[in-house]
Amino acid sequence: MNKTITNSIISTSLLCLSISISAADVDVGSREYKILLDTSLFTGDASTRASKVSNYWTALKNVIENSSIERDTSGSLSLEKDRTIIFYDVEESCDLYNANYIFRERIENGNREVTLKYRSADRFIATKKDMDGTESGWESKFEEDIAAPFISKYSYSTKQDISNSKNLNKMDDPVGLYPGLEDENFDETLDIEKVGNLTVNEYVYKNASVDLGALDAEISLTLWYNESVSTTVPIVAEISFKYEDTNEDFSNNVVTRAKDLFTALQQETTLVSWNAQNSLTKTATVYQYDSNFCD
Incomplete structure (x- = not known):
C-alpha cells in the first residue's frame, strides 16, 4: 500500500479515536435506579x-436477602x-425545560442551594454541555438515571450555594450563575x-444499603408534598438505589446484581403492591401540577 495512503489512514483513525475519547471525557460517577411508589x-402524619417507610423497608429487605438476589x-x-x-422557569413557554434543563432551588436549615441539570438520553450530548458555576465551591456530577422498565x-x-439575598426572578439569574447557558441564547430579560x-x-x-460486591448501593425513599396544601398526602413517592465510582469502574458483578434488584422491585409480589401505576416522575409532577404553566 502507498505509504502516503497508509499514513493518511492512521492519521484518520487517530483523529476518530481522539473525537471518541473527548466526546465521552466525563465519567459516569453514579448510576441510580428509580421506581415510583403508590x-x-x-398518607399520614x-x-x-x-412507620409506613419502615414497613416498606422490611418488605424490600426480605426480598433482597431471601429471594434469588x-x-x-x-x-x-x-x-x-x-x-x-x-x-423555576419561564411561565407559558418553559424555555429551560424545553431545552432539557432543570433549574431548582433547595432550602435546608436556612441555607439556599441552586442546581442546574441538563438531561438527555444521549450521553455524548449531555457531556458536552458547559455546566460550570460561578459561586465558590460549586460541584458538578455526571450520572445515569434508570427508570422502569x-x-x-x-x-x-452543578450545584452551588447562593446568598439569602439573591433574587431568582429573571432568566439572567440562572445565566449569571451558569454562564454556559449563554450558548442557548435564552432571552435573559424574561421573568422566571x-x-x-x-x-x-x-x-x-x-441510611440503608445493599452489598452488590465491590460496591454497596445506597437506598433512599423520597416523599414530596405540596407545602401549601398538605403535609400528610404526598404528591410523589419514590424508592431508589444507587452506587458510585468517580472513575466509572463498575464491575460486571455489580451491574448485574443491580439489574436483578431493579427487576425484583418491579416483579416481586410483595413489592409490586407498593408500586404506582402510571405515575409521573418527580420533575414531571412539578411541571404538570398546573397544566397551564407551560401553555
Whole structure:
C-alpha cells in the first residue's frame, strides 16, 4: 500500500479515536435506579409516615436477602433530609425545560442551594454541555438515571450555594450563575416563576444499603408534598438505589446484581403492591401540577 495512503489512514483513525475519547471525557460517577411508589400508601402524619417507610423497608429487605438476589443489607430507612424545593422557569413557554434543563432551588436549615441539570438520553450530548458555576465551591456530577422498565437518561448537573439575598426572578439569574447557558441564547430579560406555583416539602429516608460486591448501593425513599396544601398526602413517592465510582469502574458483578434488584422491585409480589401505576416522575409532577404553566 502507498505509504502516503497508509499514513493518511492512521492519521484518520487517530483523529476518530481522539473525537471518541473527548466526546465521552466525563465519567459516569453514579448510576441510580428509580421506581415510583403508590402515594396513598404513605398518607399520614410524621409518625405514620415513618412507620409506613419502615414497613416498606422490611418488605424490600426480605426480598433482597431471601429471594434469588441473596445479598446482604445494612442499616434501615430513617429520615435524613427535610428540605424545601422550588423549580423555576419561564411561565407559558418553559424555555429551560424545553431545552432539557432543570433549574431548582433547595432550602435546608436556612441555607439556599441552586442546581442546574441538563438531561438527555444521549450521553455524548449531555457531556458536552458547559455546566460550570460561578459561586465558590460549586460541584458538578455526571450520572445515569434508570427508570422502569430499564430506560436510561444521562444528567449533568452543578450545584452551588447562593446568598439569602439573591433574587431568582429573571432568566439572567440562572445565566449569571451558569454562564454556559449563554450558548442557548435564552432571552435573559424574561421573568422566571415558581413552576406550577408549587413549593415542595421533601423528606428523604436513607441510611440503608445493599452489598452488590465491590460496591454497596445506597437506598433512599423520597416523599414530596405540596407545602401549601398538605403535609400528610404526598404528591410523589419514590424508592431508589444507587452506587458510585468517580472513575466509572463498575464491575460486571455489580451491574448485574443491580439489574436483578431493579427487576425484583418491579416483579416481586410483595413489592409490586407498593408500586404506582402510571405515575409521573418527580420533575414531571412539578411541571404538570398546573397544566397551564407551560401553555
